[in-house]
Amino acid sequence: MSRFTWHGGGLEAARARFGDSRGEGDAWIDLSTGINPAAWPVPADLEIDWQRLPSLAALAALEAAAAKHFGVDPAFVCAVPGTEVGLRLAGTLLPEPARYLTPCYRTHGELFGTATPIARADWRGEGEGTTILANPNNPDGDIVPRERLMAAVAQGSPTNWLVVDEAFADPDPSVSIAALVSDERPLAIFRSFGKFFGLAGVRLGFVIGPRPLVDRFRARLGAWPVSAAAIAIGTAAYRDRRWIAQAREQLHNRALALDVLLRRAGYKPRGECPLFRLIEVADGHALFERLAERHILTRPFDEQPRWLRLGLPDSDADYDRLAQALAYG
Known part of the structure; x- marks a missing residue:
């Protein structure tokens, strides 16, 4: 578990251990980090001078x-x-x-x-x-x-x-x-x-x-x-003040949706930061394994084996897959 408890984002290690996706409905969902899944859209025409040192x-x-x-x-x-x-x-x-x-x-x-x-x-x-x-x-x-x-x-x-x-x-x-x-x-x-x-x-x-x-x-x-x-x-x-304002509202709504999903699955979500939620279970490492077998990567902890942290799903389809996986967890 050391790679997965050391830091989030270990998708390469997860693929090596639990297998790669076989199709669209089996693609990996990475919930192991606290990163906004709806990233700021970098403009295709953004000018970057690769030939000179930054001024x-x-x-x-x-x-x-x-x-x-x-x-x-x-x-x-x-x-x-x-x-x-x-x-x-x-x-x-x-x-x-x-x-x-x-x-x-x-x-x-x-x-x-x-x-x-x-x-x-x-x-x-x-x-x-x-x-x-x-x-x-x-x-x-x-x-x-x-x-x-x-x-x-x-x-x-x-x-x-x-x-x-x-x-x-x-x-x-x-x-x-x-x-x-x-x-x-x-x-x-x-x-x-x-x-x-x-x-x-x-x-x-x-x-x-x-x-x-x-x-x-x-x-x-x-x-x-x-x-x-x-x-x-x-x-x-x-x-980009407009995007920032919209992102704050969207993150809040996504976190509320994750709270509802987790409560329906029988878990009590913890945390006030809308980028992730923490749950406490009987065996966090075991739940991590069960979710990873369904290609959903979360974040377990060595020092707190009952904890599991989940970032925000990226889409309604990802929310549905997480809900289904937890129903079997």
Whole structure:
């Protein structure tokens, strides 16, 4: 199970283990990730200069478009080649001792040489060094109230850094505390492009933080932190306000439909993030296997063998196949 519990998106490994599809009605449905299945449609005529290194002006335009989307000053925004890279760089730039709130995204526990896990329910915002948490959380979709995070920022000292991974915040902008970032606060926010826009392969993310921290990220990343394709796609997507508004509504409706499906199958869906749901069953690994045998890939967990996370199906037909598979599960 290690490949499937390590990270979502292991479709190649699933095909090798459970077989490839034999026809349209047997095609694999990948629900193992929390990625929007209805991706932003990249225009066929989008101009990408493959022959030259990205210009500083183009990078600045991307960061300005993203900053407007986040509701922050562009001076606080730095593009990174995916939030995974950005988070791991943060582990080399921010002070220890470090704490990470659990349950959590696996990378959070790997950022520092030593870090202390703290249950989300037990965290009170105290402690010197660095605290990292996800909001909304992965994998359970829990959301820490904005007021609680604001209080933690307010009581923090200059040596008490708070890092909030907002990779799943785009569907509901009210969750974000990015607007609190300033040069006077030890607060850093990470945002992902690929999840909400459904284009994980672009490998684009952002650090939002005080300008001295942003400068340190830029120094580590070098002159060309992201590709010309990432710049062109990201800039155009963040400027597409109509698509963003429609996507938020559609994700909400898709998540409600998944809730109904899961409840009808006898499961209690957990989570407030519309990109995925978590269910607790007698044996999550066994249900994973039964669904995979029907070519439906989900996300099991080593540390929580009763959990199974499901992303959003892409179509009515996929919802029907999932409902039928769960009826036999």
